[in-house]
Amino acid sequence: MSLLQEEREIILGNEYVDTFDFAEVEDFVKNASKELFISHHFKKKNKMLVQPRGGFPTYKKQFALYEFFVDANVDVLPLTIDSNTRLNDYGTAKKMLRLSEDNDVDMLNGYPLVNHGYRTTRKMMTHFNKPVSLRHGTPDARLLIETAIASGIFEIEGGPITYLLPYSKNFPLDKAFLYWKYVERVCANYSKLNEPINRESFGPLTATLVPPCITIVIQLLEMMLSLEEGVKSFSVSFSQSGSMNQDIVMGAVIRKLSKHYAAQIDCADAAINLVYHQWMGAFPTNKDYAEQLISISTVIASMVGADKIITKTREEATGIPTKEANAKTVANTQYSLGILNGLPNVVDQEEEEILTEEVHSIMEAVFNDPADTLWRKVFNSIKNGIIDVPFSPHIINHNEMITIRDAKKNIRIIERGSVPISDRCYAYERAQCDLTKDTTSIVNDIIHDIGIMQ
Amino acid sequence: MSLLQEEREIILGNEYVDTFDFAEVEDFVKNASKELFISHHFKKKNKMLVQPRGGFPTYKKQFALYEFFVDANVDVLPLTIDSNTRLNDYGTAKKMLRLSEDNDVDMLNGYPLVNHGYRTTRKMMTHFNKPVSLRHGTPDARLLIETAIASGIFEIEGGPITYLLPYSKNFPLDKAFLYWKYVERVCANYSKLNEPINRESFGPLTATLVPPCITIVIQLLEMMLSLEEGVKSFSVSFSQSGSMNQDIVMGAVIRKLSKHYAAQIDCADAAINLVYHQWMGAFPTNKDYAEQLISISTVIASMVGADKIITKTREEATGIPTKEANAKTVANTQYSLGILNGLPNVVDQEEEEILTEEVHSIMEAVFNDPADTLWRKVFNSIKNGIIDVPFSPHIINHNEMITIRDAKKNIRIIERGSVPISDRCYAYERAQCDLTKDTTSIVNDIIHDIGIMQ
């Protein structure tokens, strides 16, 4: 038995798992309907796929949510996991699930997948026969992903960096890399049986003034760590930045460079998709304005030429959205995509060139780290600030880089910290901003820029 | 006394006018607040001006509508005139106004300006102290415009072609030219006293599959007819076509050519503004979808770089909008304009070149007409089909031109009728479409294309 299989058996021997039948699951995946695989839809569809967000504790409520989404003509269903499960606290999740079922009130902020188990969950997934995307935020997602795939969920979001730096203060980063290595391998193995399992990185990060070069570097690195393990279908992603042009440039560069770096590790055969998140930062509390913001996100996603869009709702600023509000966004987004025609092809060569150079510089610095494996190089690069994510709450993050918006609302780097972008690029970034202002006004600008869509 | 002044005195001696005090009106215009002049706002503003549509019969209701608009942060107030006044039937308008006032029910589909009179209406206009735009659709607007300017309304929409071909079946076109000549002269004369009165042409026409070259030619001709008479501030306009790229191209070409043709008649000193109408064709009955359409219009207006946008409401398909719905669009549009940043500069040289050539060809044919004055040349050109407006209900219109949408939803000419576009341009237009289909499918395509936003 392989080492991986030994580890799998330990993981799946968990007391909260009701005997995991490896052979049966393999068989299920082998014969599963192609419709369940988002990788299959990416191949054959000629329109942007629309995916909302959403997870409720009970089977019944999740089922009802899916019915709403299907009525709204959804392309990809979401399964958002509750925060206890994310922290591997299946005991609390079990207790809260029971309370939710008995009292018809939501005691969890998502679907406790491990407690429901794959035998139950699979019924829902095969019933709707649509691709499902797993949204969690878990550093140790080993058991969760095994359960997801056994349930018929063939897209897994996340990664060791993107699910850690924005979501955690103390979880050890090196452990996260190892746990995700397991996930990649499991996905890679199952991918051999039918259509590939799709992995997706979480590009929005903290959704707050993250400069394009940092987003792209992290997308590329998580892609490489995944393809290295044999994954054959991967989605890079990012969220609306606040400047239409910056989004278009980011889309062009990430599309080009993901092909480039995939080829560099001999993985040019993998399918790389581009996912765009509607505005992920602070939302306006006025719900009508929130809808404007959401429609504009859709227009930009079309200009970017994304393969999938992940939606928000008019209730984002207030709290967890109702299923009605959630489904409404899906229907609206589909309608908008239908009437968005004659989109111009926009190319901004100067911006593309600067951004490409920045990404290459950082990637090179990562590769030049003396460690033996890619994940260790990346770990060291985060630790020593070569990669620095603004507004990350994690203790390992440097927080030395400072970004503000220029007059056109592009995110620009005004303090590079230890991030090794060239002097030329650094000068270009700073030249776009008015730095003659005093510190107080710059701080006020930053405060304003955070809430740019309010 | 000049001939014009003689004519004015006859017009204003109308039994429905309560003694028109020429000297007092002149004095009022001379000393009027700059804020009332949209031409002044065009000069100083650095954002797109937002203007809704709307008119109610009674003073009270119109006042209440304006209060809503001001709360929603409007830039330009509309005054839409009822259809009796448009047909110069002031008697019926008077009766219906009395009924509306007495029974608190709307018996008119707009504000009967002549019956209210300038002394009353001016109170409202100076109270709000915002620029007001007169929207009517009247072929003989002489009395209406005199009353409007005396009331403090310093933007006048319309023109002999754009307020006739889409709005009338039988009204004589030659008379319309002469009545509008009067309007232009009155506007020109008042323009000497303070900031200029702004004239605006109605570019949407029938809002149904009108090809860009026809729209632009008509805009340019109405502009020239106006500038010829001494008008110093003019707005050309067009409405969302259904293809983002076609709108951007149209904006670029109309901006360039309006300067060109203004200079050709030695009127380069006049200010030319660009106005964009949110989708003017058939609206979706689903009000949420209508809102998506409206937001997308706003994005496109920003890409086009319009100086003013005229809005629609979520209730367009159902009937005349409530003041709440109307104000909501204004607030939403203002919010959207605020968050639309980093807009790319799009240039499509090939399309611009084709469209420019088409416009020049038609303009040249108009100028080559042997008649002695521009208005007679234009009259003849409409009569003999050199200018042909699809879906015009007017008997003089040729209705020989046939347009459909190509795969990107650009409006293309597949039958040019007597419109003298060159063989090269005609071939280009047709080459974008699939004309191998049988007639039934092409007719079905046209039916579908009319309701493209549904």
Added chain:
Amino acid sequence: MKVVTGVVGNDIHVVANRLMELSLHARGYEVFNLGVNTYLEEFFDAAVETGAEILLISSLNGEAEGWGREVKQLKAKYKYLDNLVMMIGGNLTVGSGHAEDIIPKYKNYGFDLVCHQVDLNTGLDLLETFIADRKITESNQS
């Protein structure tokens, strides 16, 4: 079958009218389209002149409510129109109204079929069912 159609009153919304002509042709009717801006007399005159069995009126800008009141009185002046099928469609009120209120009102004005904000083809399907039903009733009665 012969059909007279057009848009009533001062209404100049011509698009549906153009489609109407196409659809009626496609369904095999002989069409006399009077276009937009057509007054009631003109409709009835045309029905008499052509010997049409069906009169299809459109109204989009809300005017029909005003004209509707005069239908019965005017039609009574004509001979030979007793069997004319009378149908109206479009936006049948100013502002937004409800079909429940609008349909009885127009039936009272003398219309056999009333389609407020109903799609053209749905409306024409209704018309065909109506005509088929009437034929059966007539043959039963004879």
Added chain:
Amino acid sequence: MKVVTGVVGNDIHVVANRLMELSLHARGYEVFNLGVNTYLEEFFDAAVETGAEILLISSLNGEAEGWGREVKQLKAKYKYLDNLVMMIGGNLTVGSGHAEDIIPKYKNYGFDLVCHQVDLNTGLDLLETFIADRKITESNQS
């Protein structure tokens, strides 16, 4: 004046917390920011260690409702905290709630000032008024 601040529980929404630090500094406070992911004990420990007069807690992801219940009991274990001004703000419930329901609940948990979905600066203005009022009351009583 000394202020201890941070985000309670497993909540990692850090943006408001960074702004909080800036705003408090700008208003002249001496700030001890514990950052996100801070448990109740850590807050009270810090208040004791620093001798802070004010404790400002943020919660964004809805967790506060769970933690709030333990505040009174826990605080009772500490000496010297009787005069500590206790304030909480952010999103104080899971899903969307109404301030009328939320404020009394949190007052009951032992908070002097409760700001559900209230802007930072508005909240800090309230705090200053509260402190000024308390000073007047105290000097009147002495």
